[in-house]
Amino acid sequence: MNFALILFVALLISGGIWLFDALVTGKGRAKDAKLPLLVDYARSFFPVILVVFLLRSFLVEPFKIPSGSMLPTLEIGDFILVNKYDYGIRLPIINQKLIEVGQPQRGDVMVFRYPKDPSLDYIKRVIGLPGDVVEYREKQLIINGRPVPLARVGEYQYVGSGLNYINGQTYQEVLGEHRHTVMIQPEAPPVVVHQVEGDFPYRDNCTYNESGFKCRVPEGHYFMMGDNRDASNDSRYWGFVPDRNIVGRAFMIWWNFGEFGRIGHFIE
Incomplete structure (x- = not known):
């Protein structure tokens, strides 16, 4: 599932509803009149969806x-x-x-x-x-x-989610600026x-x-x-x-x- 695409579609729909109401359907509405439910939801969710979309797309x-x-x-x-x-x-x-x-x-x-x-x-x-x-x-x-x-470090065992790594040997490996641990199964x-x-x-x-x-x-x-x-x-x-x-x-x-x-x- 492409969550970014789903967010983008939700952004277009909510923004489109808000914009259409501002330019067309809401023109003659009294300032104190209650907003249609769909417009109210669109105005509430559009800023939230926009912030999430931008954060996920460009930052983290x-x-x-x-x-x-x-x-x-x-x-x-x-x-x-x-x-x-x-x-x-x-x-x-x-x-x-x-x-x-x-x-x-x-x-x-x-x-x-x-x-x-x-x-x-x-x-x-x-x-x-x-x-x-x-x-x-x-x-x-x-x-x-x-x-x-x-460089040899020791043994590693992981048990969970149906996986069982009992015989794994761990080594410290240096790649570029990274010093990390890898696991090798000798057999x-x-x-x-x-x-x-x-x-x-x-x-x-x-x-x-x-x-x-x-x-x-x-x-x-x-x-x-x-x-x-x-x-x-x-x-x-x-x-x-x-x-x-x-x-x-x-x-x-x-x-x-x-x-x-x-x-x-x-x-x-």
């Missing part, structure tokens, strides 16, 4: 984490806030960039529209920038020929080759085998992976994220019904 938008692909950084049920202007001011609904503000940086946690179905919002970490060569071999991430720093392959979709744009930029993959990121695109490296449906399977699909940068957990201690946690 809330999202809920539905899956475990970003464990341990983000847990299922986390409610997060996404900065909408860090990567440029965009027209709502059509997502057309108007003003260049900044570009995604390696290591950012980014919300984007899933290339295969833009009605779906995904969240992953930016691994590869335009022009980068990204490799993942034997659970080691390599960017432009240089292994990404990785899982770095990529399940037969699950790789064969028709995504720039598919020829990638090579796969049982030890991992290597991809060159095309201009205007980004390579995304989840922090739960062996249980994430990401760019290694369905390809690159074009700039036009970017929604914004995730920066804070603002609510979690099950773990109040996570509230206010900033996302690294």
Whole structure:
């Protein structure tokens, strides 16, 4: 469901009713006369809808984490806030960039529209920038020929929503300015080759085998992976994220019904 589109339609309807009454039907109405119910509702809700629409479109938008692909950084049920202007001011609904503000940086946690179905919002970490060569071999991430720093932290277990990660090993990873924790399951392959979709744009930029993959990121695109490296449906399977699909940068957990201690946690 495109909530931004719903807000926009509600904005047009309420504003249209208010404007039509001001210019046409309300011309001869006495100042102390009671407003028609529909007009009264429109006048009451239009300012509220307008403020919400502008905030969500240009400043901050809330999202809920539905899956475990970003464990341990983000847990299922986390409610997060996404900065909408860090990567440029965009027209709502059509997502057309108007003003260049900044570009995604390696290591950012980014919300984007899933290339295969833009009605779906995904969240992953930016691994590869335009022009980068990204490799993942034997659970080691390599960017432009240089292994990404990785240090063992310990074990991680998550139980909830029918998911049970018992054997996950955690590592501290450094990508650009970001120092974060990733989870690896030693027994899982770095990529399940037969699950790789064969028709995504720039598919020829990638090579796969049982030890991992290597991809060159095309201009205007980004390579995304989840922090739960062996249980994430990401760019290694369905390809690159074009700039036009970017929604914004995730920066804070603002609510979690099950773990109040996570509230206010900033996302690294």
